Amino acid sequence: MKTLILPLVAALLAGVAGASEAWSTNPAEAMQQAAARKKGVMLEFTGSDWCGACIMQKKQALSLPKVQEDIARSFIPVELDYPRKKQQDEQTKASLETYKKSYGITGFPTLVFADAQGRPVHTVVGYSNPDQVMQDTEKAAEALKTQQALTAKLAGQLTEQERRDALVQLLNTVPQSSICTFYKPALEELAKLDPQDASGIRAKLNRKELLNTQREELADTFRQKNVHILAEQKPDEALSIMDGYLKKDGLLPEVKQAVLMQEVNLLMQQNRVNELERPLKEAIALLPDSFEGKMCSRLLEKLPEIKKERGQLKPGEEPPLPPGAIRATKMIVPPAPAKK
Template identity: 80%
Template sequence: MTDAPAPRQPSGETLPPAEDETRFAPKENGGEHKDENSAPAAKKRLKTSLDVVSEHAAEEESARQEDSERKARGDALFWNLCLGLFALIVISAGYIVYEKFSQLPDPVKDAREALEDNHAQLLKKQEQLREIRNRTAPKEQLLSLLDIFEHTASDLEETQKSIEKEKMRVAGIRGEIRSYFERYRQHARAKARGRKFDILKTSHSGKTYLNVEITRVENEFVRIMHEQGSTSIPAGDLPDDIREMLAYGDPLNITAMNQTDASLKSPVIRRAPSPAPAAAPVPQPAKKKVVVEDLDPPAGKPKIETPTHTGDSGSSSSGNMWVPPRPFSASPPCNNDIPAMKTIIHPLAAILLAWSAGASETWSTSPAEAMQQAAAQNKGVMLEFTGSDWCGACIMQKKQALSLPEIQTAISRSFIPVELDYPRKKQQDAQTKTSLETYKKSYGITGFPTLVFADAQGRPVHTVVGYANPAQVMQDTKKAAEALNTQQSLTNNLAEKLTDQQRRDTLVQLLKTVPQSSIRTFYKPALAELEKLDPQDASGILAKLHRDDLLHAQKLEWADTFRKKNIHILADQNPDEALSIMDSYLKKNGLLPEVKQAVLMQKVYLLMQQNRVNELEQPLKEGVALLPKSFEGKAFSKLLDKLPEIKKERGLLKPGEEPPLPPGAIRATKMIVPTAPAK
């Protein structure tokens, strides 16, 4: 087919068809004209490429996100595994450490548990053996049980040996503590010799000494030089700072350690102590040259004081006669202001003391409640009259004896302990003070400390006056328990129907068991009944009570007479007149031996002060002949034995002159001491 001719142009030259016209001209047969370079095709092609690129970029971004998420999950899983592994390691290590520490051996605890287990097994086997024997078990079974019993007994013996070995080890450490403290005490006392003070005021007697120098330190007294001469001061009368400096007291509870170690069956193995610190060379006093050191009065010139040592210094009705002090282990009651000694304790000692401390104290403060409790438990009461903030002997007895677990256990077996405190610094209400004074007056308390063991009704069965060490307290507790049992038994017998003779014998036994000082007060009905049943006083109880009353009255009269005549002043100013008064008083009719010995003791000290040694023999012999076994009689005997030494030392001295001092000591006459700076 041929194409139709093109139409002619109306004028001018004919032009070729335009490109657009050709491109967009209608196709033949009614179809569209196809041109690959057309705009829609290009636009379509362009859109398709962008979509591909975008899809490719999106796929890459999605892949990157998946990779990053996969990596993050992997890292998180890795760290979680690491953390879990670390926690597992820590828990395992802690468990291993716990197991190791929990398996550390404790000899005492393990030995105690083993001993208890073995004891329980032993009891169980014994019960089994008893049952088998009761059922007539076969011989083979009995033999097997016996074999088990023997093995258990051997195991028990080995356990006891291990416990004893542990006790020995602890005792060795305690021995080292004792050695350390003793070296410290010796060093402190050696260093204190030659120490000087401007003024020294005693705690108990209230005496003041000027320009004082320490020349000798002993366990019971301290020898000093002062302006008026020399004197011996009891350890309990020293000020608190001097006592601390000289290491008096028992801050480490050495007494309790000694008792504990003494109870061991095997010998105690002591460790070799470390060498003591080197002390400066101090001249030592001569070996016991003068007898009067043991019986010197606690003053340069013998003040004549009352023989009664009361807890209330202002209410004493006696004179001023000085009586030689008893040994420190059995000292009389005190009224001195000595608080507990403050001492730096070795750390090892503190640990051991805390480890070995026993049960806490359970003391009542109400006697009425304690008596009700004692009646319910069929026990007695122990009343402790004390001054907790001023009485040195009370503080020492509480710390060294009454606070020990073994003593508390011994007391609690038969008595309910009650503390009746009479402080001076601590405030008490009026009702408490009135109640305390009532008990003090009822029981006739004249000094502190005093222990009164009584029954559930408050009637005394045993009394202890003055300081007592742990051994003495234990012994007195045992005596009181026996007396309480006897008193309760006799009281129960009196409640039964008895004949007059049986009743009289029972009353005599009862009144001889209890303290004689409480018969007229707490046992007055029993005494009145005995007077009716025994008018002839065949038992001698009434005569003894009458003699005690007479002795008390004579002591009061003697002290009052000497006080009115100012015997303590005459002893310094006119010794001959003082001796004449004493001799005339000794010739008085009806004087009891105890009073005569007291007057003779005054005379002996006055003669020794005046160095009239040739006149000592007669009063010493008279004192020994009166009551040889009394405290004064023993003192007279001791002086009589050493009379040749006294004559040799004091025979050439003038009246009132002191014997020469030991080598190295300096007599303090007029020392120049720098005054203290003004505050």
């Protein structure tokens, strides 16, 4: 079967300059090489002259010979750089922005491990140390191997049940966030073979879309009501807005947990430690195994210690720092723009 580069990816394949000599500077060339060698590509989305985590990851992990050798076994690395100081021509900038949008990049650094057609098989967001990079590379290599085998299988003669099973396995192998964009043909074929969604894949995708929508609505509502400013100036009003939002019908537990976490943060800032137990317990009950749920569990365990440390402090007052420690700079959130 002839290997084709997806139309979406083909539109992005202008060479992007700026990578170090050890990395490919041409995505199209890298994908062609990957196809010839039956490998994949690893796309590194980075900000080489401003993103501290990107700079550290490149220096401490991605530039190490042992890490590069590990990556090179299954992938050809490509750097996609989004600098703030270094000059880039307009064509390069446009190409980079299209890549960023197509792969849904929301933070730097991000590593996207993909097949030779540019379809993701594994994605990592945020800084990783050398061991973590090699672990993720191993996971990605296994996912690529499975994806390639299933793609080859689907190119052959199969019964409807065999095709359905192979499609389900394929879509369960790759990142959920990439399915609607990069695996749309497979998803559409599965919809015909599994109209009742017995696999549950479409239900998962629909829930993911709903979750993203609700998160955006939450951020927009709090921004419009200037909740972050109210938290400092009128904390009771901010808490009232949060409590009111929790009463909205149909909120997913992840969104409720996010609101409760904001309540916890506000109460901590105001040193209202005697009010922490309720939102902490409610957040834990929603999703105990999530990152937020585990964080709340740790805070609940330390609540007696927190009360002892902060119970006598005034609103906004911070406990004394240990000798030699430096207090973190507070992030300033700008107010929402006035409605026109």
